Amino acid sequence: MTSPAKNPLTDRFGRTITYLRISVTDRCDFRCVYCMAENMSFLPKREVLSLEEIDTIARAFVARGVTKLRLTGGEPLVRRDIMTLIRRLGALRNDGGLDELTLTTNGSQLTRFASDLFEAGVRRVNVSLDTTDEARFAEITRWGRLPQVLDGIAAAREAGLKVKINMVALKGGASEGGNEDEIVPMLEWAHKHGMDLTLIETMPMGEVDIDRPDQYLPLSEVRNRLSTRFTLTDDPHSTGGPARYVHVAETGGRLGFITPLTHNFCESCNRVRLTCTGDLYLCLGQEDRLNLRDVLRNDGPEALDDALDRAMLIKPRGHDFLIDRDHAGPAVPRHMSVTGG
Numbered sequence: 375m376t377s378p379a380k381n382p383l384t385d386r387f388g389r390t391i392t393y394l395r396i397s398v399t400d401r402c403d404f405r406c407v408y409c410m411a412e413n414m415s416f417l418p419k420r421e422v423l424s425l426e427e428i429d430t431i432a433r434a435f436v437a438r439g440v441t442k443l444r445l446t447g448g449e450p451l452v453r454r455d456i457m458t459l460i461r462r463l464g465a466l467r468n469d470g471g472l473d474e475l476t477l478t479t480n481g482s483q484l485t486r487f488a489s490d491l492f493e494a495g496v497r498r499v500n501v502s503l504d505t506t507d508e509a510r511f512a513e514i515t516r517w518g519r520l521p522q523v524l525d526g527i528a529a530a531r532e533a534g535l536k537v538k539i540n541m542v543a544l545k546g547g548a549s550e551g552g553n554e555d556e557i558v559p560m561l562e563w564a565h566k567h568g569m570d571l572t573l574i575e576t577m578p579m580g581e582v583d584i585d586r587p588d589q590y591l592p593l594s595e596v597r598n599r600l601s602t603r604f605t606l607t608d609d610p611h612s613t614g615g616p617a618r619y620v621h622v623a624e625t626g627g628r629l630g631f632i633t634p635l636t637h638n639f640c641e642s643c644n645r646v647r648l649t650c651t652g653d654l655y656l657c658l659g660q661e662d663r664l665n666l667r668d669v670l671r672n673d674g675p676e677a678l679d680d681a682l683d684r685a686m687l688i689k690p691r692g693h694d695f696l697i698d699r700d701h702a703g704p705a706v707p708r709h710m711s712v713t714g715g
């Protein structure tokens with residue numbers, strides 16, 4: 375572990391920021407129904423941070439005590455030359471102040487990148503997978519193909535990467551466009567292959583083509599149901615993120631729950647999020663932000679440090695996600711692919 379920074383980033387509520395998530399692109403080769411509309415318009419290139427700019431901003435954070443970086447998107451591995459950035463950031467692990475560099479990916483490009491990622495210093499990846507049923511996978515991701523992702527997961531494991539599976543829990547079975555009946559098979563499949571599974575509640579972010587209340591499945595319900603079939607014991611494991619874990623005796627694996635709606639975890643929040651246009655969002659579920667691209671382009675890299683201090687003053691206490699019939703629209707207008715998961 376790296377020693378604490380001399381001048382850490384601490385917000386008004388005494389929370390220290392040690393974790394930065396960076397959305398390196400808003401583009402993606404899938405169109406998951408809960409994440410994007412089928413016809414999305416993407417950002418013009420000039421608005422998007424160059425890989426060098428992302429590197430400069432990430433380093434400013436690491437100098438202020440951020441020890442964990444996660445690259446996300448959109449799909450991070452579809453960004454051109456992404457390995458250049460990953461190699462540079464990976465080098466910060468060798469006493470440059472960084473403990474961990476990781477990625478959230480849909481897995482589609484992992485056969486191509488797995489070994490390079492490991493060589494660059496990545497040790498863990500989160501792969502998003504909502505079902506192991508081929509037809510259902512195609513329905514949920516619209517453009518994705520399951521075998522490609524399963525091959526990607528196998529390649530990642532062969533390359534030495536630890537893989538955690540993230541599954542967004544969607545109400546209903548196949549005929550309703552959900553994956554509720556896939557939770558147990560996914561749990562058994564992931565644990566059989568030695569991978570943790572984390573379930574995520576859908577968050578009301580951005581307009582999508584489907585109806586969110588129809589889709590929202592509270593994980594408190596899922597946990598209750600699972601505990602009639604499996605022996606679940608609380609597990610103190612933490613990856614520095616918002617998931618709470620249980621150990622499943624029957625499968626011998628770990629199951630995580632990310633429950634922004636049924637259980638708010640904001641009091642222990644240690645993270646902020648940078649979009650590919652340089653907006654630093656201080657909370658996933660609020661609009662408070664400060665644009666670091668403008669700071670960098672107008673005032674130079676030395677101005678970043680002050681900007682980070684200013685950002686700490688506007689980090690909100692927490693989010694107000696709510697999904698029910700009176701709150702069917704998005705809590706925030708941006709899609710998840712803007713700030714990443």
Ligand code: SAM
Pocket residue numbers: 402408409446447448449450478479480500501502540541542574575576577578579710711714715
């Ligand atoms: N494309 C990559 C992937 O799918 O892993 C990285 C970006 S994706 C936006 C990050 C995570 O956010 C994925 O696990 C995805 O399932 C999740 N996600 C997307 N939209 C969501 C929503 N509205 N509510 C909850 N999770 C969402």
Ligand code: SF4
Pocket residue numbers: 402403404405406409410447448449480502711
């Ligand atoms: Fe793409 Fe990930 Fe969003 Fe799916 S969840 S559309 S893979 S960014």
